[in-house]
Amino acid sequence: MLDKQQHEENDQILLSEEQYHRISAELDSLRSKINSQMLLFGDMNGQLISRKGDMPGVDLSILTALISSDFSATSEIAKILGKKNHFHLHFHEGSNRNLYISAVVPQLFLAVIFDTSVTLGMVRIFTKKTIEKINEIIDSGHRESIKYGDIIDSEFKSFVVEGLDKILS
Amino acid sequence: MLINWALKEILLKIVYYGPGLSGKTTNLEQIYRRIAPEHRSKMVSLKTKEERTIFFDLMQFRLPPIHGKRPKFSLYTVPGQHYYAASRRIILNGVDGIVFVADSQRNRLTDNLASMLDLEQNLILQNRSLEEIPWVLQFNKRDLDAIHPVEFLQQKLNFNRVSTFEAVAVRGIEVSETLKTIIQKVITDISRKLNA
Numbered sequence: 001m002l003d004k005q006q007h008e009e010n011d012q013i014l015l016s017e018e019q020y021h022r023i024s025a026e027l028d029s030l031r032s033k034i035n036s037q038m039l040l041f042g043d044m045n046g047q048l049i050s051r052k053g054d055m056p057g058v059d060l061s062i063l064t065a066l067i068s069s070d071f072s073a074t075s076e077i078a079k080i081l082g083k084k085n086h087f088h089l090h091f092h093e094g095s096n097r098n099l100y101i102s103a104v105v106p107q108l109f110l111a112v113i114f115d116t117s118v119t120l121g122m123v124r125i126f127t128k129k130t131i132e133k134i135n136e137i138i139d140s141g142h143r144e145s146i147k148y149g150d151i152i153d154s155e156f157k158s159f160v161v162e163g164l165d166k167i168l169s
Numbered sequence: 170m171l172i173n174w175a176l177k178e179i180l181l182k183i184v185y186y187g188p189g190l191s192g193k194t195t196n197l198e199q200i201y202r203r204i205a206p207e208h209r210s211k212m213v214s215l216k217t218k219e220e221r222t223i224f225f226d227l228m229q230f231r232l233p234p235i236h237g238k239r240p241k242f243s244l245y246t247v248p249g250q251h252y253y254a255a256s257r258r259i260i261l262n263g264v265d266g267i268v269f270v271a272d273s274q275r276n277r278l279t280d281n282l283a284s285m286l287d288l289e290q291n292l293i294l295q296n297r298s299l300e301e302i303p304w305v306l307q308f309n310k311r312d313l314d315a316i317h318p319v320e321f322l323q324q325k326l327n328f329n330r331v332s333t334f335e336a337v338a339v340r341g342i343e344v345s346e347t348l349k350t351i352i353q354k355v356i357t358d359i360s361r362k363l364n365a
Contacts, residue, residue, distance in 0.1 A: 020175040045263030046227075046243060047171040047180040059210050061229050065243065066213065069224065072259040080255075152179070152238075152363055157356045160240055163232035164352060167208045168200070168345045 015138070020050070022137045027052045030112075030130040034123050037097065038113040041134075044068050044106070055113070067101055067111050091120065100124070104131050105138065170265050170359055178239045181355055182263055183348075186288050187270035188280035189221070189249030192309040192338040196270060197226050197244055199344040204230050222248040225260050242352065249284065258291050266355035267304040268347055270338070271326055273316040281326060303354035305332045307347045312337045 015023070027039050031052045038053035038060075046065035071090065078087050092099040100112045100123050110131060112123055171180040185193040194214065201212045208230050215224035225248070231241040247257040269288065271281045289299055308322050317325075319335060327333060332350050336343035 014172060015174060017174040020173065024175070043171055043263070045171070045182055047182075049171065049173055062210050062213050062227065065227055065229075069259065072262065073224070073256075076255045076259060152356070152360045154360075156235060156238070157353065157360065159235040160232060160356050161349065161353060163235065163240070164349050167204050167230065167232065168349070169203045169205075 015049070019137050019140070023134050024050055024052075026130050026133050026137070027110075030126055033126050034112070034114060034118060036112050036114040036118070036123070038111075040064050040067065040111040040113075041104075041108070042068055042111070043108050044072060049108070053113075064111075067099075068109065071101060071103070071109055098123075100127065102127055102131060104134050108134075108138075110134070170263075176239065177234075177237050178241055180241045180243065181265045181352075181359070182243045182245065183266045183268065183351055183355065184260055184264045185244065185246040185268045185270055186257070186261075186284065187249060188272060188277060188284040189251075191249060191270045191272040191277070191281075191284075192307075192336070193246040193249065193270045194222055194226050195338040196268070196307070196309075196336075196344050196347070197228055197246055199338060199341045200230075200244065200348060201228050203341070203345060208232075221250070222246055223253070224248065224256050244348075251283070251287075254287065254291075257287065258294065261288075261291050261295065265303070265359065266351045267302060268307055268351050269304060269326075270307045270309050270336075271322065273308045273310045273322060274313055275315050275317055278317065278325060281322075285326060299329055303351065303358045304329075305334065305347060305351045305354065307334045307336045307338075307343065309336045309338050311335045311342075312340070 027041060027050060031039050036053065038055055039051065040048060040060065041050040042048045042064040046068040048061050048064040051060055074087050074090060089102040097113055097115055101109055103109050110127065112127055114123055185196055187193055197212065201209065210229040212226065212228040214222065214226045217223045226246040227243065229241060229243045231239060245260050247260050269285065292298055292302060306327055308319060310316065323333065334343040334347045336347065338344055
């Protein structure tokens with residue numbers, strides 16, 4: 001679910017478990033249609049929400065953070081160039097793999113990594129359709145369905161402190 | 170903050186801010202060394218050829234699950250030099266907590282103040298402010314000779330009376346304590362917001 005009316009840039013989006021699973025199913029469907037190596041669904045602050053596929057030896061959390069920074073930097077370029085709207089998609093062409101990144105809403109992006117045997121046109125068409133479906137899922141949420149206390153309760157902070165003491169030597 | 174309900178992950182973003190060469194990257198390098206590899210990512214540094222941060226440094230780490238919930242933290246630094254203002258704005262997007270790393274040396278007071286002002290202005294662009302966001306202040310380089318007394322730095326920089334640390338980041342002194350405190354403040358803040 002999400003707390004927004006117009007998907008404004010600074011609005012917070014909170015996906016419910018049900019929405020997460022519906023989005024995950026859409027990503028599975030997209031991946032099978034375009035035979036992509038990897039799909040990354042993340043937020044513009046650099047956090048990975050869902051991934052499909054695998055790239056051995058690649059830290060996907062870091063990759064997501066770098067993709068979101070790339071997107072944000074390009075959006076800043078758009079602002080400097082006087083564009084009212086951000087660039088909605090980026091395409092990076094490599095010798096073996098290509099990277100296609102598209103904004104879902106201003107806060108979320110979908111990145112598709114595919115090899116050069118797959119045509120860009122096909123990736124664009126199917127990704128666009130998937131993004132429309134993800135938007136419908138995001139719009140269908142209801143704030144009331146989320147119980148915040150279930151995630152961060154009174155004990156949580158003390159366990160975090162304990163956890164930090166354990167991992168920080 | 171991002172909550173991934175399906176994976177029960179709580180993802181939080183901490184940004185190390187401050188003037189150029191105050192020790193932001195050094196803080197991250199020390200944290201990176203102190204956390205076992207199984208709990209952390211690699212550290213990514215986007216640097217110039219002179220080893221100065223051009224965009225950001227980034228590392229992520231996660232805590233052992235807490236009743237099935239999995240807290241995960243992203244630590245970023247900003248480039249301190251004044252002409253990287255746009256990069257700093259980008260990195261501050263969605264920030265949950267800030268560590269301001271001040272350089273204690275006498276000749277850096279103006280730089281500290283300029284960076285603090287820059288931070289405040291960038292937060293205002295996000296409709297936020299230093300009065301409401303969790304942040305802590307680290308007085309770094311306390312081992313050097315030509316430094317201001319802590320009381321003086323408190324008076325000049327700590328308008329909000331936040332927690333302060335007397336650090337020597339290059340030797341790891343007060344680095345972990347700074348991180349632990351900002352994380353506690355962020356969790357308190359988020360808990361208050363979510364349960365309001």
